[in-house]
Amino acid sequence: MLPYIARRLALVVPVLFVTSLVVFLFVRALPGGPAIALLGERATPEAIAAFERAQGLDRPLYAQYGSYLRNVLSGDLGVSTRSRQPVAEELLQRFPATVELTLAAILIAVLVGVPLGFVAAKRYQGPLDQASLVGSLIGISFPVFFLGLLLKYVFAIRLDWFPTTGRYDITSSLDTRTNFLVLDALLAGDGAALADVLLHLVLPAVALATIPLAIIARITRAATLDVLDEDYVRTARAKGLRGAIVDRRHVFANALLPVVTVVGLQTGLLLTGAVLTETVFSWNGVGSWIVEAISYRDYAVLQGGILFFVLVVVLVNLLVDISYAFLNPRIRFR
Amino acid sequence: MSIAQAEATELAIERPVSLSRTALVRLRRNPAAIAGAVIVGLFLLMAVAAPLIAPYGPNESVGGLASTPPGPSAQFWFGLDEQGRDLFSRIVFGARLSLLVGFVAVLVGLSLGLLLGALAGWTGGRTDALVMRSMDLVLAIPPFLLAVGIVTLLGPGVLQVMVAIGLVTVPQFARLLRGSVLAQKESDYVLAGRAIGVPSWRLLLSHVLPNAIGPVIVLATLTMATAIIEVAALSFIGLGPADPSLPEWGRMLAENASRLQNAVHLVLFPGFAVVLLVLGINLVGDGLREALDPKLGR
Numbered sequence: 001m002l003p004y005i006a007r008r009l010a011l012v013v014p015v016l017f018v019t020s021l022v023v024f025l026f027v028r029a030l031p032g033g034p035a036i037a038l039l040g041e042r043a044t045p046e047a048i049a050a051f052e053r054a055q056g057l058d059r060p061l062y063a064q065y066g067s068y069l070r071n072v073l074s075g076d077l078g079v080s081t082r083s084r085q086p087v088a089e090e091l092l093q094r095f096p097a098t099v100e101l102t103l104a105a106i107l108i109a110v111l112v113g114v115p116l117g118f119v120a121a122k123r124y125q126g127p128l129d130q131a132s133l134v135g136s137l138i139g140i141s142f143p144v145f146f147l148g149l150l151l152k153y154v155f156a157i158r159l160d161w162f163p164t165t166g167r168y169d170i171t172s173s174l175d176t177r178t179n180f181l182v183l184d185a186l187l188a189g190d191g192a193a194l195a196d197v198l199l200h201l202v203l204p205a206v207a208l209a210t211i212p213l214a215i216i217a218r219i220t221r222a223a224t225l226d227v228l229d230e231d232y233v234r235t236a237r238a239k240g241l242r243g244a245i246v247d248r249r250h251v252f253a254n255a256l257l258p259v260v261t262v263v264g265l266q267t268g269l270l271l272t273g274a275v276l277t278e279t280v281f282s283w284n285g286v287g288s289w290i291v292e293a294i295s296y297r298d299y300a301v302l303q304g305g306i307l308f309f310v311l312v313v314v315l316v317n318l319l320v321d322i323s324y325a326f327l328n329p330r331i332r333f334r
Numbered sequence: 335m336s337i338a339q340a341e342a343t344e345l346a347i348e349r350p351v352s353l354s355r356t357a358l359v360r361l362r363r364n365p366a367a368i369a370g371a372v373i374v375g376l377f378l379l380m381a382v383a384a385p386l387i388a389p390y391g392p393n394e395s396v397g398g399l400a401s402t403p404p405g406p407s408a409q410f411w412f413g414l415d416e417q418g419r420d421l422f423s424r425i426v427f428g429a430r431l432s433l434l435v436g437f438v439a440v441l442v443g444l445s446l447g448l449l450l451g452a453l454a455g456w457t458g459g460r461t462d463a464l465v466m467r468s469m470d471l472v473l474a475i476p477p478f479l480l481a482v483g484i485v486t487l488l489g490p491g492v493l494q495v496m497v498a499i500g501l502v503t504v505p506q507f508a509r510l511l512r513g514s515v516l517a518q519k520e521s522d523y524v525l526a527g528r529a530i531g532v533p534s535w536r537l538l539l540s541h542v543l544p545n546a547i548g549p550v551i552v553l554a555t556l557t558m559a560t561a562i563i564e565v566a567a568l569s570f571i572g573l574g575p576a577d578p579s580l581p582e583w584g585r586m587l588a589e590n591a592s593r594l595q596n597a598v599h600l601v602l603f604p605g606f607a608v609v610l611l612v613l614g615i616n617l618v619g620d621g622l623r624e625a626l627d628p629k630l631g632r
Contacts, residue, residue: 276571280591
């Protein structure tokens with residue numbers, strides 16, 4: 001097991017290296033550049049040249065990449081051409097927001113999706129099964145940003161149950177130490193702040209959770225149906241085990257494996273969705289940061305942000321692979 | 335006779351019929367798939383006959399400029415936008431764009447993906463490894479971010495957006511088809527074909543591909559649904575088709591996202607147009623998947 005994890009972790013390095021190179025080249029292939037985006041279309045060639053010299057953008061690409069790589073390895077992701085802030089610092093500020101949002105969404109999707117799919121399979125072809133199938137199809141047909149706007153309109157503007165934007169009431173005195181606001185509120189032992197933070201989290205998390213929820217429910221249903229057909233389930237029933245025990249130990253435990261895979265595969269989708277959800281709810285995370293960086297050709301921010309996304313996807317997939325061993329003892333790693 | 339028995343006898347009679355034929359029969363018995371087909375059909379009709387259905391032109395100002403655009407009324411079913419254009423007419427014309435984008439994007443992804451997948455699966459060896467590893471690399475990047483990247487590279491035109499969204503789907507098609515081709519390659523009829531000297535390319539084109547195409551059709555349908563959502567999403571973050579006169583649903587939504595308070599109809603109607611069309615396509619795709627599944631003969 002340990003050698004397997006070590007080998008997989010070692011593979012992360014070349015993947016990140018290749019990604020960094022691809023992102024680096026891609027960002028520089030974009031039409032226009034930070035000079036024009038920042039100084040405007042009518043900037044004089046002299047002003048642009050001066051800007052590029054100051055930023056080191058006039059050097060050959062391989063030299064730029066070389067120093068970029070050296071800096072990254074020492075934890076320096078460069079400076080945003082727009083905000084003049086170090087990218088690493090801003091990333092540390094923003095990534096907790098994205099992680100908090102996506103974790104909340106995964107939690108909702110799994111806690112609702114898995115039981116829903118399981119019950120649907122148990123009542124195969126019954127009304128609940130049919131309803132969950134149609135419901136999940138409707139779920140995956142909603143663009144996440146439209147769902148976000150819809151939730152915002154109904155529950156924030158019309159009913160006024162939830163705040164419309166942001167992560168917390170900025171007039172509150174919450175100490176945002178870790179910037180994981182739920183954690184911050186818990187650390188401070190501040191009940192009112194916790195309630196405020198959770199209220200801000202509900203709508204974006206629900207919007208982001210809908211599509212993964214629909215997919216997870218469908219996969220759970222399909223996996224459970226497969227397992228229900230297995231001989232060992234019939235055997236367990238035949239030897240007189242109670243239905244609830246068969247369901248829990250034989251059916252559910254075995255149906256969980258594909259579900260875990262799918263939860264892992266959803267990470268990419270969730271991060272994508274986070275880009276849109278963060279935009280709708282003015283959520284100061286990595287997603288909305290990247291969207292802004294595109295229009296400003298903010299190279300350092302784009303490189304840092306995208307690299308962060310890829311790192312998350314790679315690490316989550318690693319976690320998923322490792323979790324197989326715990327969920328299914330039949331799988332052995334070499 | 336119970337329904338199950340009736341179905342059993344029916345299936346027994348249909349036994350020698352091809353899978354595509356049984357699929358059609360199964361599809362017609364699936365109410366959800368029929369509902370989906372009706373929805374898609376209505377949108378197609380809307381797209382084709384847009385000038386006949388829409389009471390006004392998509393860019394015709396009938397109400398003048400208004401900071402608070404009037405909502406739905408008897409005269410203007412879906413209300414007017416801030417430039418006094420009839421929202422219903424714009425949505426009807428918008429169906430053309432969305433369907434076109436979905437269709438072309440799938441065409442791009444499907445043709446390239448089929449080519450690469452068939453090549454990898456049929457030749458095997460190094461080509462296979464090379465093609466599939468590069469596909470895996472692309473798959474590691476979240477698809478929407480990749481589409482964002484390609485559009486920023488290619489520039490913001492309708493064609494560029496369609497190509498970007500299509501390119502993103504290539505790895506999925508390639509993987510699916512490679513798998514099917516690999517499975518078919520070792521089957522008895524291919525061996526028999528080889529034994530009697532059928533040329534390799536002909537085996538691939540007229541025997542293996544037709545047998546591997548079922549799942550590809552399903553994926554193509556479902557991809558079309560995703561493509562339509564992705565165009566709207568690109569427009570939403572300002573990277574959609576640049577021409578402001580185009581009645582693109584996602585763009586209509588994006589432009590009015592800040593008007594939820596006083597003109598929510600400008601968000602609701604284009605949004606539900608996307609949802610309804612995508613749902614229709616998904617229903618058809620889902621029905622197709624069930625109908626084409628040979629394991630579901632029960």
